Amino acid sequence: MIDPTDRGFTLGDGLFETVLVEDGQVRRLDAHLARLNAGCDALGLPRPGEIALPPLPVEGRHALRLSWSAGVGGRGLDRPPAITPQLTITLAPAPLAGPARLITARTVRRNEHSPASGLKTLSYLDNVLARAEARARGGDEAVMLNTAGNLACAAAANLFWIADDRLFTPALGCGALAGITRARLMAAHPVEEVVAGRDALDRADALLLTNSLSGVRHVGALDGRSLAPHPLAARLASLLA
Amino acid sequence: MIDPTDRGFTLGDGLFETVLVEDGQVRRLDAHLARLNAGCDALGLPRPGEIALPPLPVEGRHALRLSWSAGVGGRGLDRPPAITPQLTITLAPAPLAGPARLITARTVRRNEHSPASGLKTLSYLDNVLARAEARARGGDEAVMLNTAGNLACAAAANLFWIADDRLFTPALGCGALAGITRARLMAAHPVEEVVAGRDALDRADALLLTNSLSGVRHVGALDGRSLAPHPLAARLASLLA
Numbered sequence: 079m080i081d082p083t084d085r086g087f088t089l090g091d092g093l094f095e096t097v098l099v100e101d102g103q104v105r106r107l108d109a110h111l112a113r114l115n116a117g118c119d120a121l122g123l124p125r126p127g128e129i130a131l132p133p134l135p136v137e138g139r140h141a142l143r144l145s146w147s148a149g150v151g152g153r154g155l156d157r158p159p160a161i162t163p164q165l166t167i168t169l170a171p172a173p174l175a176g177p178a179r180l181i182t183a184r185t186v187r188r189n190e191h192s193p194a195s196g197l198k199t200l201s202y203l204d205n206v207l208a209r210a211e212a213r214a215r216g217g218d219e220a221v222m223l224n225t226a227g228n229l230a231c232a233a234a235a236n237l238f239w240i241a242d243d244r245l246f247t248p249a250l251g252c253g254a255l256a257g258i259t260r261a262r263l264m265a266a267h268p269v270e271e272v273v274a275g276r277d278a279l280d281r282a283d284a285l286l287l288t289n290s291l292s293g294v295r296h297v298g299a300l301d302g303r304s305l306a307p308h309p310l311a312a313r314l315a316s317l318l319a
Numbered sequence: 320m321i322d323p324t325d326r327g328f329t330l331g332d333g334l335f336e337t338v339l340v341e342d343g344q345v346r347r348l349d350a351h352l353a354r355l356n357a358g359c360d361a362l363g364l365p366r367p368g369e370i371a372l373p374p375l376p377v378e379g380r381h382a383l384r385l386s387w388s389a390g391v392g393g394r395g396l397d398r399p400p401a402i403t404p405q406l407t408i409t410l411a412p413a414p415l416a417g418p419a420r421l422i423t424a425r426t427v428r429r430n431e432h433s434p435a436s437g438l439k440t441l442s443y444l445d446n447v448l449a450r451a452e453a454r455a456r457g458g459d460e461a462v463m464l465n466t467a468g469n470l471a472c473a474a475a476a477n478l479f480w481i482a483d484d485r486l487f488t489p490a491l492g493c494g495a496l497a498g499i500t501r502a503r504l505m506a507a508h509p510v511e512e513v514v515a516g517r518d519a520l521d522r523a524d525a526l527l528l529t530n531s532l533s534g535v536r537h538v539g540a541l542d543g544r545s546l547a548p549h550p551l552a553a554r555l556a557s558l559l560a
Contacts, residue, residue: 079320080328082407087321088386089443090331121444122451141394145329153382153411155443155450155475166323170394186435191428191466194444201442202330202396203362203435209396210363225432225466234396 084164086147089155090201092163093117098290099140099169102133106290109258114146116256117197123148124163134169141172141291147200172291177298180232180285181217182276183208188222188230190253195230198255209233219287221279221300224253229274235289236260238269239282240310245269246278259288259318266317284308286315293318325405327388330396331442333404334358339531340381340410343374347531350499355387357497358438364389365404375410382413382532388441413532418539421473421526422458423517424449429463429471431494436471439496450474460528462520462541465494470515476528476536477501479510480520481551486510487519500529500559507558525549527556534559 085091095110111129118125126146134140145166151158186207189195208220212233220233230253231237237254238247247264248254249271263269272278279285284305285297294315297305326332336351352370359366367387375381386407392399427448430436449461453474461474471494472478478495479488488505489495490512504510513519520526525546526538535556538546 080323080325082321082386082409084321084328085447087325087328087388087407087441088335088384089447090441091444091447094329121448143329143394145323147328153384153413155447156454157447157451166328168323170324172394187430187432189428189430189433189445189466192430192445193427193448199444200328200331201444203332203440203442204430204433206326206330206332206396206398207362207434210398213397225430 080164080166081150083150084147085149085151085157086145086164086200090199092123092145092147092200093121094146094198094200095144096198096290097142097144099134099136099142101138102136104131104134104142106258107131110144113256113258114144118146120193120197124161126163126165129165136169139172139174141170143168145200175218175292175295177296178219178287179217179299180219180221180297180301181212181215182301183211183220183222185211188224188253190224190226190230190251195253196250196256205233223276227275228252229276229278230254232287235287235292235295238263238286238288239279240284240308241282243310245310246272246274249273257288258290259293262318263288263294263314267314284311286311321405321407322391324391325388326390326392326398327386327405327441331440333364333386333388333441334362335387335439335441336385337439337531338383338385339413340375340377340383342379343377345372345375345383347499348372351385354497354499355385359387361434361438365402367404367406370406377410380413380415382411384409386441416459416533416536418537419460419528420458420540421460421462421538421542422453422456423542424452424461424463426452429465429494431465431467431471431492436494437491437497446474464517468516469493470517470519471495473528476530476533479504479527479529480523481525481549482523484551486551487513487515490514498529499531500534503559504529504535504555508555525552527552
């Protein structure tokens, strides 16, 4: 249980990782811990020590969540002189979803002027609001623009698009999450990191989402426009499977 | 204690209020609950029912914190169909601080394109980072600019300035918190709500901070420039005391 004065709860002061577990096998834990460490450096939090996880006694697909909060201490915004972070680990089923129905969020934009935007932090309310808007408008995932009106990422995934057989994704400086599957895809296939407005998606032949739980996920519709399957998208999905 | 799957902890999905308690008397609870209700409407959370608090057996100044989190339910960003929010109440001493030493934050900006910016939410990491930067640079509170580079508010207070005996504050649309003491000050004295860049503070004769715990707080220095006491600032402080 979490102390009610834990800064992760009171202020969203902390980080998390969502790790895929397939038939009990924890996938790419090293990459997740490396990102968690980098996030600690960016936010001024102590790094966790080594975290070793045994195979877990579960079948099928699960999400292992590591939360690393700033812990108890200090009323108000100031962190205490000695930060004592708190590690919390939870596990939940994570079935594969079908093709995404994307909605471009109108009510909230991603803050590319915050170091938090590149990180998975315990302050994820903007993402919650974007997703809720997408659900309310008939979608199941949101495209988030940054405050300049350029593409950043989806609420819980990175965003890629295919145009003329070239693969594009928003640059990290646009407020995109530094996704592990994003990096894997870029290592496996040439990707152009760009600053692009929402209209780039209207000219795209196909869209893809990536995250650790779903790998490469196809996009079936964007703001009500249906998108047909694309051979390069299928190739990229199997490349990372 | 908080459940480790409470969305307030995992995602910062919730709101809070910080209420002044003087010698056991809870101050302006109605105004805080009205703001909490408005925040629930903005974020799509159920409102709390009536919250009645007796006088508390404490002497001196305390901060009563009400946290209203989205509660347990739903792995990932999607809220569960039936949201069961969780109310958490804590109390901590809150001594009065002296004149503020303000530092303009460079590493993080306030997102005026998020509905969360006007609210006290459990996703307060940007404010934590701004405050930490101010502390690291010799201050004790941060001035936050919004993503357009205009003034928004301080990390844990609203910002006012005096120029030619006129009183100014950033408009709410700039990403300023909808502060209760801000509203009280505006009801007690003419205030001009403006869109203004950081340079407006260089031309100011005096600066003030407001929040529920400190009322009107004087500013002794801004980015290393000392600011002398100002008669209007003193008048406003006693007006709201």
